[in-house]
Amino acid sequence: MDTGTEYQERFAGDRETMKTAIYYFTGTGNTLAVARDLATELGDTELIPIPRVIHQPEIVADADAVGIAFPVYFWNMPAIVRQLVQNLRFNGNPYIFGIATCGERPGGALFNLKTLLEEKGTTLTSGFVFVMPENYIGPIDLMGDAPHRQEKYTFAKSRIPSVGEAIRQRKVSVPEGSDSVLLKIGGRIACTLATSLYNTPRRLHATAACNLCGICEHICPTKNISVRADAVRWGRNCTQCYACIHWCPKGAIEIGGRTSRKPRYHHPDVTLADMLHQREE
Ligand SMILES: Cc1cc2nc3c(=O)[nH]c(=O)nc-3n(C[C@H](O)[C@H](O)[C@H](O)COP(=O)(O)O)c2cc1C
Ligand code: SF4
Ligand code: SF4
Known part of the structure; x- marks a missing residue:
């Protein structure tokens, strides 16, 4: 795997062409709002809706920096995002970053993205979590954070310049969230309970x-x-x-x-x- 220094040096010559592509998926708009703010901050960024490309047998990412932005489901990635990553081919050797939005706890969602990318012979170079309003309404309603939505929007917006700067600088970092095995198991159990038992x-x-x-x-x-x-x-x-x-x-x-x-x-x-x-x- 690349060390931080090697990676940043490798990208040092690419600074004039800073094109970024962000593949995004959203159910209630939180992830799109964050991806848009980041695109504005970075400039020269294409936002690509994952549902529009997901049926292509091979999806070719052609940019200097490639982002994958999604909501966290059960401390993990949504199935449609896993499918995207499996079908994604990178032209050249882009800087790859993840953006995960969640209501409170991202768990190992970005670490799972990293593992998936490593299985394809590449890696996640950085990964950022944005805590946003909860949209999980059933079978358990977790949307009790409604009184704090404005604080969440404000805090998320306040992070955009530093995340944008980290991406511009091609910083290498450990993804945000937790790599705990217990959380992985807990996420699987929660997902099974919600989807199979409660169905x-x-x-x-x-x-x-x-x-x-x-x-x-x-x-x-x-x-x-x-x-x-x-x-x-x-x-x-x-x-x-x-x-x-x-x-x-x-x-x-x-x-x-x-x-x-x-x-x-x-x-x-x-x-x-x-x-x-x-x-x-
Ligand atoms: C099925 C489902 C599972 C979720 N699981 C989590 C979770 O594990 N941790 C968390 O903090 N938020 C969880 N959430 C909340 C969303 O991740 C959060 O509201 C996200 O910002 C929604 O993004 P979107 O508006 O782009 O769809 C879940 C939401 C849904 C619908
Ligand atoms: S459930 Fe009925 S009213 Fe609601 S969006 Fe679907 S078609 Fe429209
Ligand atoms: S059917 Fe499922 S995937 Fe389709 S909009 Fe409803 S919750 Fe989302």
Whole structure:
């Protein structure tokens, strides 16, 4: 593996061409908001929605610095982000950084990204965590941080210049978060409980408040929803982003019975149009 000094020297000659590409995935806009702020800070940065490229058999990253930005799910990466990394090929030898947004605890999400990249013969050179508002609404509602959302936005924004500078300087650092084996096991157990036992994706359904507007079908990053003349149906390819629940204009999507009458959330600077853009064909 590269040592910090070697790595920074290797990039020393590349300073005029600072093109950055950030592959991002978002369910409620937190990750997109952070990725956009970072893109503005860095300049010459392309934001690439992961759902738009995920079906390509090989995704070629062609930039001096490549970022992978995602929300943390169960102290890990979302399945769709793992799939991206598996299909990603890097042109040349870019500086690779991770951006993980989470509600409180990132666990080993960025370390898992590093391991995945190492299995491909490359590595994660740095990884940054941004604590943002919680969007996990079921089966346990963790969105009790609502009174502190503004503080989280403010703190996240305050970190952008230093993270941008670290990327510009091609700094090598240990990813933020924790590499604890216990957290890895805990994350797997939490994920199993939420997805297999409680079976969260299978319990998604639309209530009588649904007006069949079709937004959920077009927003779902994995094309897992179809809106028919008389009903909304979910398939089995759910990455658990909760976008359908939070963006339904009628608040008509529930997981079993535990999410009813609970407020929905999305980042205030991210619009429905932004979400539809993430998935556009
Ligand atoms: C299925 C699921 C699992 C989550 N697991 C975690 C977690 O392990 N740790 C944490 O701090 N936040 C967790 N969250 C909260 C999100 O990581 C956080 O709200 C993130 O910023 C959402 O980003 P987005 O708006 O870009 O989708 C989880 C959210 C969901 C939907
Ligand atoms: S977004 Fe909501 S209202 Fe629109 S079709 Fe889906 S469930 Fe129904
Ligand atoms: S079905 Fe809903 S929660 Fe599952 S991936 Fe699609 S939008 Fe996200």
